[in-house]
Every structure is written in structure tokens, then in C-alpha cells.
Amino acid sequence: MDSIDEAIIQCVVRNARATYAEIGRAAGLSPSAAKRRLDRLVATGAIRGFTALVDPQALAWHTEAFVEVYCAGNPTPADLREALDGIPEVIEACTVSGGADAMLYLLARDIPHLEQAIQRVRSTAPIQRTESAIVLSRLLSRPRL
Structure with a gap:
């Protein structure tokens, strides 16, 4: 886990529906690189899922x-x-x-x-x-x- 992974995690914690472009901007990556990194975080279990917070x-x-x-x-x-x-x-x-x-x-x-x-x-x-x-x-x- 490095600072890029942490930036990706913080981005999706704030907004689980963030686009790959938004995630990439937050982490300093292209949208395709952001997708690959996010997919890896999910595959390794660092991110266990995405959810909606219901009021x-x-x-x-x-x-x-x-x-x-x-x-x-x-x-x-x-x-x-x-x-x-x-x-x-x-x-x-x-x-x-x-x-x-x-x-x-x-x-x-x-x-x-x-x-x-x-x-x-x-x-x-x-x-x-x-x-x-x-x-x-x-x-x-x-x-x-």
C-alpha cells in the first residue's frame, strides 16, 4: 500500500460512485491507471466492497x-x-x-x-x-x- 493507493481509497470512501477520471485526478493517475489500481485493491481485499450510506x-x-x-x-x-x-x-x-x-x-x-x-x-x-x-x-x- 503506497500513497497512491491511499489517495484512491480516500477518494472512494468520500464517493463510492466516483468515476475513474475523478479517482485518477485524486491519485495523480490516468483514468485507465486508476481503474487498474482500484481493481487491484478490490482483488487483494484492501477494498471489500462499495456501499450506499442511506439517511x-x-x-x-x-x-x-x-x-x-x-x-x-x-x-x-x-x-x-x-x-x-x-x-x-x-x-x-x-x-x-x-x-x-x-x-x-x-x-x-x-x-x-x-x-x-x-x-x-x-x-x-x-x-x-x-x-x-x-x-x-x-x-x-x-x-x-
Whole structure:
């Protein structure tokens, strides 16, 4: 990975739909050279995919929460992923250090919808209990590198 690859990655993180000409300008390459470098980054797994960031307001899902998950026993991260994969309101899930076993980010239409989603999380083995914090306002939201 060199500075050209980093420039390409930063360009597509800002705009996954950037043209090869735009990517080339950002990295100091011709469009065809930018395509070859981008294809190589995808082939090697440095770039795992391209995505659209959807504004939750567009879905009319306005309620966000962070949920700490506490498990019974000692489930593996793969077990937790499998247990949570079927709950579409779980947008992100991470294992964490500290008292909780995992931290979830949930998105729902409203409080009743959020409550139903949290109940589905709680009823999923091996989850024993949860603690939730509802998001009141978003202060920063940046694309990830």
C-alpha cells in the first residue's frame, strides 16, 4: 500500500460512485491507471466492497440506540454474529472490552419499534440481558477509512 493507493481509497470512501477520471485526478493517475489500481485493491481485499450510506430519515427510521449486550456463558464472536444476524434493526455489532460482551447500534422507526427489536435481541440465545441508551442527537458522523 503506497500513497497512491491511499489517495484512491480516500477518494472512494468520500464517493463510492466516483468515476475513474475523478479517482485518477485524486491519485495523480490516468483514468485507465486508476481503474487498474482500484481493481487491484478490490482483488487483494484492501477494498471489500462499495456501499450506499442511506439517511435513516429517508427510511422514516428516526430512533437510534446503543445497546450493551451481556451474555450467559462464553459465546464466541461467531456465535454472537449468528444470533444477531436475523435482526434487521441491528445495524452494527461489535465485541467490546469491559463488562459488556458486545455493543450494538440499533435503528428503528420509533420507540415501540425499538422496544420490539430490543426484546428480540434479549430473547436470542446466548444473550442474558441488555442495557440501552437512546440517541438524542447526532453530533458527528464521518465516513470511515
